[in-house]
Amino acid sequence: xxxxSYGLLSILTRSSKxxxxxxxxxxxxxxxxxxxxxxxxAQLEQNGFVQxxxxxxxxxxxxxxxxxxxxxxxxLRTWIHQPTGEPxxxxxxxxxxxxxxMVDAEKAKQVVEEREAYYRKMAEFCEERMKxxxxxxxxxxxxxxxxxxxxxxxxxxxxxLLDLRANIEWCEWVKSRL
Amino acid sequence: xxxxSYGLLSILTRSSKxxxxxxxxxxxxxxxxxxxxxxxxAQLEQNGFVQxxxxxxxxxxxxxxxxxxxxxxxxLRTWIHQPTGEPxxxxxxxxxxxxxxMVDAEKAKQVVEEREAYYRKMAEFCEERMKxxxxxxxxxxxxxxxxxxxxxxxxxxxxxLLDLRANIEWCEWVKSRL
DNA sequence: AAGCACATGTAACGCGTTACATGATTTT
DNA sequence: AAAATCATGTAACGCGTTACATGTGCTT
Numbered sequence: 001x002x003x004x005s006y007g008l009l010s011i012l013t014r015s016s017k018x019x020x021x022x023x024x025x026x027x028x029x030x031x032x033x034x035x036x037x038x039x040x041x042a043q044l045e046q047n048g049f050v051q052x053x054x055x056x057x058x059x060x061x062x063x064x065x066x067x068x069x070x071x072x073x074x075x076l077r078t079w080i081h082q083p084t085g086e087p088x089x090x091x092x093x094x095x096x097x098x099x100x101x102m103v104d105a106e107k108a109k110q111v112v113e114e115r116e117a118y119y120r121k122m123a124e125f126c127e128e129r130m131k132x133x134x135x136x137x138x139x140x141x142x143x144x145x146x147x148x149x150x151x152x153x154x155x156x157x158x159x160x161l162l163d164l165r166a167n168i169e170w171c172e173w174v175k176s177r178l
Numbered sequence: 179x180x181x182x183s184y185g186l187l188s189i190l191t192r193s194s195k196x197x198x199x200x201x202x203x204x205x206x207x208x209x210x211x212x213x214x215x216x217x218x219x220a221q222l223e224q225n226g227f228v229q230x231x232x233x234x235x236x237x238x239x240x241x242x243x244x245x246x247x248x249x250x251x252x253x254l255r256t257w258i259h260q261p262t263g264e265p266x267x268x269x270x271x272x273x274x275x276x277x278x279x280m281v282d283a284e285k286a287k288q289v290v291e292e293r294e295a296y297y298r299k300m301a302e303f304c305e306e307r308m309k310x311x312x313x314x315x316x317x318x319x320x321x322x323x324x325x326x327x328x329x330x331x332x333x334x335x336x337x338x339l340l341d342l343r344a345n346i347e348w349c350e351w352v353k354s355r356l
Numbered sequence: 357a358a359g360c361a362c363a364t365g366t367a368a369c370g371c372g373t374t375a376c377a378t379g380a381t382t383t384t
Numbered sequence: 385a386a387a388a389t390c391a392t393g394t395a396a397c398g399c400g401t402t403a404c405a406t407g408t409g410c411t412t
Contacts, residue, residue, distance in 0.1 A: 013280060030272070035395090095184060099188040107258070114261065146355075155355070
C-alpha cells in the first residue's frame with residue numbers, strides 16, 4: 001500500500017468511480033497516469049479494499065465502477081492516524097535561479113515571466129473550480145464544516161490559491177529587482 | 179543530462195566542490211542522496227562538463243574536488259534558455275484532507291498541527307539562512323543585483339519564506355474552521 | 357573503545373512517466 | 385473518413401530512495 005493507493009481510496013469515499021474517472025479526479029491533487037492507476041486498482045481489489053461492477057454504457061464504452069469496502073474505509077482511517085509524510089517539491093526553476101547571473105537581465109526576466117504565466121493560469125483554474133464548488137454547495141462555502149463532503153475540496157482549493165498568490169507576488173518582486 | 183545534472187553544474191558555478199559538499203549544498207533546493215550524485219559526477223566528467231582534482235586532507239579523509247569546465251558553462255547557458263519544466267508537488271497531506279471528514283475534529287486538528295509545526299521549523303531554518311546570507315554579503319541584501327553571486331540564494335530564500343508563511347496562514351485558517 | 361562527521365562508491369527496489377496496444381462511440 | 389473522447393490494459397525506462405559496502409580521522 002503506497003500513498004497513491006490511499007489517495008484512490010480517499011477519492012472513492014466521496015462516490016464510486018471508474019479507473020478513468022478516478023484518474024481525472026485525483027489529477028489536481030496527485031499527478032498519476034492511467035498506467036499507474038489500473039494496476040493499483042486491481043491490487044486494491046485483491047486486498048479487499050475496493051470492489052468493482054461492470055457497467056454497460058450505450059453512448060460510451062463500458063466501464064468498471066469501483067466502490068470502497070468497509071475494509072477499505074478502515075484502512076483509510078488507520079492511514080490518516082499515521083504521521084504524514086513531508087511534502088515533496090521538485091522545481092527546475094529553483095536550480096536555474098541559483099545560477100541566473102550567468103545570463104543577462106532580459107533573459108532572466110523571461111524565465112521568471114514564463115513561470116508567472118503558469119502560476120496565473122493555475123490560479124485562474126482554481127478560481128473557476130472554487131466558483132463551481134460554491135454552486136454545488138447548498139450553503140455558503142464559509143459555513144462548511146468538517147462533516148460536509150465539500151469541506152475537503154474547499155480547503156484544498158483555498159490552499160492552492162494561497163500558494164499561487166504567494167508565488168505570483170514573488171515573481172513580480174523578482175522582476176522588480178532585475 | 180537530466181535536471182539534477184544541470185543542478186550540480188549550477189552549484190559548481192559558485193565554487194568548486196567535492197561530491198559530498200555538492201550534496202549538502204543542493205539539498206535545500208533539490209533533494210538528492212550521495213548515491214545519485216556520485217555516478218552523475220562521473221558521467222558529467224566523461225562528457226567534459228566537469229573535471230576533478232584529488233585533494234589531500236590531514237584532518238579529514240581525502241576528497242575529489244570538481245570544477246565546472248567552459249563546456250559545462252556553455253551547457254548550463256543552453257539549459258537556462260530552454261523552457262522550464264513545471265514544478266512537481268507531491269503531498270500526502272492533500273490526500274488526507276480530501277477525506278478528512280472520516281475522522282473527528284480533534285484528530286483532524288492534530289493532522290494539520292503536525293504539518294504546521296513542520297512549516298514553522300522550516301521557516302525558522304530559512305530565516306536563519308537569510309541572516310547568515312546577510313552577514314556574508316558586503317552590501318545589504320535589498321541592494322543585491324543580478325550579477326552578484328548572492329543574488330540567486332537570496333531570492334530563493336525569499337521564495338521559500340513566502341511559501342512557508344502562506345502555508346502557516348492556511349494551517350491556522352483551517353484549524354479555525356474545525 | 358565507541359560513536360560521529362567526512363568521504364566515496366555500488367546494488368536493489370519502488371514509483372512515476374513514456375510508449376505500446378486495443379477498442380468503442382461521438383463529433384467534425 | 386478522420387479526429388477526439390472514453391475506456392482499459394501491459395511493457396520499458398528513468399529517477400530517486402534504501403540498503404549494502406568500505407574507509408579516514410576526530411571527539412567523547
